[in-house]
Amino acid sequence: MRLLRDAPIKRKLTTITMLTSSVALLVACLAFAAYELVVFRQEMVAGLSSTAAMVGDNSSSALAFRDPASARQTLESLDAHSHIVGAALYDTDGQVFSTYGRARLTEPFKPPVVQPDGHRFEGNYLELFRGIDLAGEHAGTVYIQADLNELYARLRRYAFIVMLVMIAASLVALFLARRLQATISGPISHLAGVAHVVATQKNYSVRAMKQDEDELG
């Protein structure tokens, strides 16, 4: 602010305009990005939940008739979902019945101890437990773990977009501020010039020209 205090009015006005508009824009962009991310997280949970429901429906018979081969086949259909790291099926006693781990994992997928229905974001993962209902009876539990790569990709994309918008908007704002500040700084500069003539040449006959109807007019 010290820097601004000694700057010419023209620059003061431009700086104030730019600063105000940039901050407002940044807040708006961040708010949108935050909202989008919250929505995206909810969508991720909903998507994973419906995938878990699908897996549960398709493996309920395998659990009921103790057919691990069929259960494995159902779990392997998760290959189509590249964000799913691993999955597991538990029987009614909570024992692991079948597991699935995505190919090219750095370490083999180990299913956690079975838990009640629910989801949580844990480190770089979203994990979800979902009970399997078969004809009104509990038939087992599905566990699915998904990575957050897409969430991070989105985050990076938002950062990039916010940056682009900020640059473009600032350029437009700068152009407008330069043009519009003249309506205020012009009359002031004019008055200052006249005052300067009066002060230095003691020439009281010079008159300032009335330009607008505002306080300076």
Place this chain on the structure above:
Amino acid sequence: MSMSKAEGIVPVVSAARALRARRRRWPVLLTLLAVLATLAQPALSGDLSASREHQLKAAFLFNFTKFIEWPALSFSSANDPIVIGVFGDGPFVVELAQVVNDRQVNGRGIVVKRVETAAEARSAHLLFVSAGEDGHFDELRLAIQGSPILTVGESPSFAQAGGTINFVVEDDKVRFEINMDSAERAGLRISAQLQKLAKLILKSS
């Protein structure tokens, strides 16, 4: 189970005699018993599957009801129980009743009962024909033909002979075959989830 018991009794009796004769033989006898127990292990696990097999079959019979859709007419009301009839094998009825207990399938209770006559068979939704009863069942088969009854057997070629589902024991696992034509004739819908587990699907077309 019964075999391992018979095997077990002999060494115990001889051990008692040996004990009376010479108390110092204790460690030797214990080792002998341990060796016998180890030797009996493979026979035991092979034998175990008989009772395990019955347990599994009972659980499977109950689970079948979750994957079968009977025509609406076979129940008089929405919470009418599903009746599982067992043709032959009294002890299995008890075992099945234990599995079924107070459980419900889509809001329906399950009733297990022994079946001997055609009239009794017609009152069942699922009819289990235990091994060795096939001969008698053939007489019954005609009487229930066309009725919405899921027939489940456990003898070779039960499904080929017109039964709907047949248990097959393979590699210590209980699996099953499905005759889709039989299901269709009885007006039963068998879920795709159940069909995909079948070892064999019999279908004419």
